[in-house]
Amino acid sequence: LLEKPIGECFRRVVSASHDRIAIHSGTRHITYGELHAQSDAFALGLIELGIRAGDRVGLSLGNGIEYAIAYACFKLGAILTPLNPGYLPGQVIHALNHITARCFITSTEIKLPHKDPRLTSELLQEIATSSDPSTLSTTVPSLQHLLLIDNSAGRVDATTLPVTADYEALILAHGSQRLPPQDQLGVEDLANLQFTSGTTSAPKAVCLTHRNILNNAYLVGQGMELTAGDVVCCPPPLHHCFGLVLGLLTAMVHEATLLLPSPSFDARATLQSIAEHNATVLYGVPTMFLMELDLMSQGQVPKLPATTFFRLSALRHLRTGIIGGSPIAPSLRLRLHQHMNLSGLTNCYGLTEASPIVCMTGVLDCLDKRLTSVGQVLPHTAIRIADRNTPTRTLPRGDHQRGELQISGYAVMAGYWNAPEETARTLLVDEEEVDPQTQQKRIWLRTGDEATMGVDGTIRITGRIKDIIIRGGENIYPGEIEDALLTHPQVANVGVVGLADATYGEVPAAFVVLRVETPPxxxxxxxxxxxxxxxxxxxxxxxxRLPLTASGKLEKYKLRE
Incomplete structure (x- = not known):
């Protein structure tokens, strides 16, 4: 394990790859050396504003080079708290109050998938409510600074907005200065508060340390055999643990180049960026890959020829990547192999509370293993399958022993921010076993996911325990129905949930996105x-369309509603 804070690791990377491109974003790019200088300058600007280690900095941005802000917070020791750019003003205010944020950073426009850009002026007006010059906000009393990034290309007069500082001005003011090493920072200090996606309930703020996320980024990159020569295309949002850890940090710790195709997910921009920049690695959740495949099949991507042979030639540099975030139909996995050259694509399983990746297939695993499992547990992590009704009882290995997947080790979160009861329900203290890493009682993270573990350690996720449909006393697994429907030629996407039924108690209901009208x-x-x-x-x-989170996960509770 890497026993150093993120900022220290970043300085090592810069010394080795100073002139290598760190991030491509649209028509812009930035080298590791430039990223180091800008993040140092911004960190010094935050210090000038009174931000210190341990302060929470809220961030609401689309994907882009400006996420260098993350490195400024990591170096300074401030706790980076990305917010979903899709949040409405009331949700942003609630989140900022929950974490008692000292600083909030956003842009003049928020670009969301399939929508026109949304102005943040209303949000800023609702936050900057105080008429007292000594107080910024009555709606978020802890807030001392509102910082703005102007991404409107002149469409908005940013000087009229109620902000206390400008991103570019702070960087320019400190551009020639370097942030001294923050020797007081430790690996167990909090680096990131990460709001969960909230697919089954209201979002919670997960507390993640430097040790949590840096090592997860490092080990996942090892699993994909990343090198400094790789170009990692990351369409998932950086405000989510997938994008922040597996995108921003994994690329950094392996000295690779990160490719951000668009501020929010755009299948066409993703495919064009892959071809233009010779991407070798591609990330996504199943919904994203389905949209990319559909666009390719329609011949609508200028840089990708319509015929399979020439299309594969344009994608010839792709070799691996990550698919995860929700169950993966074997039919989708085969299509990605056949049509996008992703023969080494890894299936990953994880959750925000585990920093996020727990299990993954290897790039050289046989096709059957990659079609039917999420591989094996990452190094330095322990897992067990526990009885659903008695969560402290470990079940024996075997493909027919379904139970709750539980996790222990370096990747387990420190807890939920300001939610001790929820933390206690989620983290189980093992009274009989000692964790060899901490020499303290082992802590087990309850995932709420049902899984099996084969005798060889291979993990198969069978569904969310809360999503299992109990029809007349029989357990029905929505993922199996979804897999079957996705093989129908007219089904573009599907979600299956259980609905109340007078006879059986609960029955399966399918919500389908169709290519062509098809009788039920x-x-x-x-x-x-x-x-x-x-x-x-x-x-x-x-x-x-199906209701999705900003990271592309299906919100099944909305289907039930």
Whole structure:
């Protein structure tokens, strides 16, 4: 394990790769040396504003070079707290109050998927409410500074907005200065408060240390065999643990180049960026990959020829990457192998509370293993399958022993911010076993995910325990129905949930995004050919799109509503 804070690791990378491009973003790029200088300057600017180690800095931005702010916070010891750019003003204010933020940084425009840019002027007006010059905000009393990045290309007069400092001005004011090493920072200090996606409940702020996220980034990069010559294309949002840790930090710790195709996910921009910059690594959740494949099949990407042979030639540099974030249909995995040259794509399983990756397949694992599992646990992490009803009881290994996946080791979060009861429900103290890393009682993280562990240690995720449908006393796993429907030629995407039923208590219901209008009975018949009768959806609803989080995860609770 890397036993050093992120800022110290970053300085080592800069000394080795000073002139290497660190980030490509649209038409812009920045080298590691430039990124080091800018993040130092911004950290000094934050110090000038009174921000100190341990202070929470809220951040609401799309993907871009400006995420160098993250390194400024890591170097300074401030706790970076990215917020979902899709949050409405009330949600932003709630989040900032929850973490008692001292500083909030945003841009003049927020670019969201499939939508016109949204101005942040309303949000800023709702935050900067105080008429007292000594107080910035009555809605967020802890807040002392509002910082703005003007990304509007002249569409907005930023001088009219109620902010206390400008991002570029702070960097220019300290551009020639260097931040001294912050020797007081330790690996167990908090680096990041990460709001969970909230696919099943209200978001919680997960406390992650320098040790948590730096080592997860390092080990995942090792699993993909990353080198300084790799170009890592990262469409997932940097405000999410996937993008922040596996994108920003994994690329950095392995001295690779990070490619950010667009401020928010855009399938066309992603594919064009891969071809233009000869990307070797591609990240995404299943929904993103499905959109990219659909766009390619329609021949709508100028840099990618319509025929498979020439398209694969344009994508010839791709070799590996990560697919994760939600269950992966084997049919999708095969399509990515055949149509995007991703023969070494790794399946990953993780969650924010584990920094985030726990298990992954290897780039050389056989196709069957990559189609049916999430591989094996990463080094320095322990896992077990526990009885769903008695979470302290470990089940024996075996492909038919389904139970709750639990995790222990360096990657487990420090807890939920200001939520001791929720933390106690999620972290189990093992009274009988000592953690060899800490020499203290082992802590087990309850994931809420059901899984099996084979005799060789291979992990298969069978679903969210909360998502399991109990039909007349029989357990039905939504992922199996979703896998079957995704093989239908007219189904672009699908989500299956359980709905109340007077006879069976609960029955499966499928929400399908269709390429061409298809009768519900045809879809039921399709499932009937591939699954037991009890798994045939009683209800089939055609929808224009599925409700997704900003990171592309399906919000199943909204389907139930």
């Amino acid at each position: 009975e045809e879809l039921r018949a399709w499932v009937r050919q591939k699954c037991p009768a009890a798994m045939v959806p009683k209800h089939v609803f055609a929808v224009d």
